Amino acid sequence: MSTVALGLARGGIEVKQFFRSREQAVFTFAFPLLILTLLGSIFNRAYEGTGVTAAQVFTASMVGAGIISTSFVNLTISVAADRENGTLMRLRGTPLSAVSYFMGKIVLVAVASLGQAILVLGIGALLYDVHLPTSLDKWLTFGWVFVLAVVSCSMLGIATSAIARSGQGAAAVANVPYVGLQFISGVYVGPITTLPVGMVTVASFFPIKWVCQGFRSVFLPDAMAKWEMAGTWELGRTAAVLGAWSVAGLVLCLLTFRWTSNRT
Amino acid sequence: MTAIQVRGLRKSYQDHVAVAGIDLEVAQGEVFALLGPNGAGKTTTVEILEGHRGRDAGEVAVLGQDPATGTSAWRARLGIVLQTATDAAQLSVLETVRHFAKYYPRPRNVDDVIDLCGLTEKANARVKSLSGGQRRRLDVALGIIGTPDLVFLDEPTTGFDPEARRQFWGLIEKLAADGTTVLLTTHYLDEAEALANRVAVLARGRIVAEGTPGTLGGRATAEAIVRWTDHNGPHEVRTATPTALVREMSGNGELNGLTVTRPSLEDVYLNLVGDEK
Numbered sequence: 001m002s003t004v005a006l007g008l009a010r011g012g013i014e015v016k017q018f019f020r021s022r023e024q025a026v027f028t029f030a031f032p033l034l035i036l037t038l039l040g041s042i043f044n045r046a047y048e049g050t051g052v053t054a055a056q057v058f059t060a061s062m063v064g065a066g067i068i069s070t071s072f073v074n075l076t077i078s079v080a081a082d083r084e085n086g087t088l089m090r091l092r093g094t095p096l097s098a099v100s101y102f103m104g105k106i107v108l109v110a111v112a113s114l115g116q117a118i119l120v121l122g123i124g125a126l127l128y129d130v131h132l133p134t135s136l137d138k139w140l141t142f143g144w145v146f147v148l149a150v151v152s153c154s155m156l157g158i159a160t161s162a163i164a165r166s167g168q169g170a171a172a173v174a175n176v177p178y179v180g181l182q183f184i185s186g187v188y189v190g191p192i193t194t195l196p197v198g199m200v201t202v203a204s205f206f207p208i209k210w211v212c213q214g215f216r217s218v219f220l221p222d223a224m225a226k227w228e229m230a231g232t233w234e235l236g237r238t239a240a241v242l243g244a245w246s247v248a249g250l251v252l253c254l255l256t257f258r259w260t261s262n263r264t
Numbered sequence: 265m266t267a268i269q270v271r272g273l274r275k276s277y278q279d280h281v282a283v284a285g286i287d288l289e290v291a292q293g294e295v296f297a298l299l300g301p302n303g304a305g306k307t308t309t310v311e312i313l314e315g316h317r318g319r320d321a322g323e324v325a326v327l328g329q330d331p332a333t334g335t336s337a338w339r340a341r342l343g344i345v346l347q348t349a350t351d352a353a354q355l356s357v358l359e360t361v362r363h364f365a366k367y368y369p370r371p372r373n374v375d376d377v378i379d380l381c382g383l384t385e386k387a388n389a390r391v392k393s394l395s396g397g398q399r400r401r402l403d404v405a406l407g408i409i410g411t412p413d414l415v416f417l418d419e420p421t422t423g424f425d426p427e428a429r430r431q432f433w434g435l436i437e438k439l440a441a442d443g444t445t446v447l448l449t450t451h452y453l454d455e456a457e458a459l460a461n462r463v464a465v466l467a468r469g470r471i472v473a474e475g476t477p478g479t480l481g482g483r484a485t486a487e488a489i490v491r492w493t494d495h496n497g498p499h500e501v502r503t504a505t506p507t508a509l510v511r512e513m514s515g516n517g518e519l520n521g522l523t524v525t526r527p528s529l530e531d532v533y534l535n536l537v538g539d540e541k
Binding site: 017085 | 337349
């Protein structure tokens, strides 16, 4: 079988294993949903002259934050676990290429992320009256932001797993930057213009800010763009930053990926 | 045709010399056992042969290739049986073996392999529900699914109960009967004696003896001990010619409690390993 066909086959068993190990599936999915339900219920302010509520803005941002949980956080943990439980040791002794292994992980993330996005939007529609866009244009934007988010954050997750020495340590290694960046990217505190400029500048170097901004452009009316830092959705810049991170993530992956935890 | 050829292999970790110059030759179709106490360098040697570890010096050819630059096509001809993996916990035995079969250009039949490894009744059970012995047999199944020319077994029966070990040996014998070359490491001497055509004893990174299990360390030609009991009590005589001794003694009729023993593989082994310390 070709590298791609094997990557898809890996994807199939990755998805199976992910959903069968309930702790991991629940942990990955539940955290963003819990935050969405709790914080969304607290935010009740409306944005003047737009009819958009803070909870709706938060829901749009949480689509992005949820995908980053299912990609970056989930992969940091699951690749470290694969290193610990012998999965990688075994694969290394087979003709399978590392690229097929990465592809399998990306398939897992794409499936889990789509599920995550549907759950977040479902809760948003149910509790906060979030409306799905009807124009093809918006869905195209959703498509490319989704793909770039999944690819860049998956690569970064695999690369980050090299730092973690154990599956358990990996949860901390992944969650600290994830939660921190969510704060300074204006996910919890909105609109992003209320944050100190320096903070947002730091956040602008990382994918989360752009992923969430991209999804706000999809799920919010265009009038809301004035509450972004630039006053516009900056879709071109979003594509550039996420594309750059996808390439950088792949390079980092290839440089740091280790089949085993021994270093000689 | 040689499956494994090693000359002057060396490997150190910081100050510790794990492998201190090993020469080794394993013919195709042979079952070869590396014996030695913990820390003797067995696992390091095997990991270098598998291509999982680099080396400091020496020439190594495994199936005609240097493992340090092993290609995917080369790995397809190897079977590596892990001993401590707990992967694939959420998959069934059948799903796991079927998936791994896809990695290889000429896989064995999935059901046949599961049957050969005695896992047919467990085919649909989740891997996490298997006992230790069943889990190791799954490891063998995954090691042989690609029809390998050479199989590495690193201490495969550690922690097995006696019955599970016997079953496992039967499995290895079947593999060997198919012409598969097997490199086995073990610290069970009876295992080496039961399975291997040839053994090498490793101690402190060196091979201190090599031969068939029956002749290792001069075992076949060593002095035998003849014991018997008569009206004067028990006798014990060491002799290089036990047959002659017994013929001479038995002229007086039946000898009570007659035994003739050669040093066991264990005696020879302890001697060899002890000399090095």
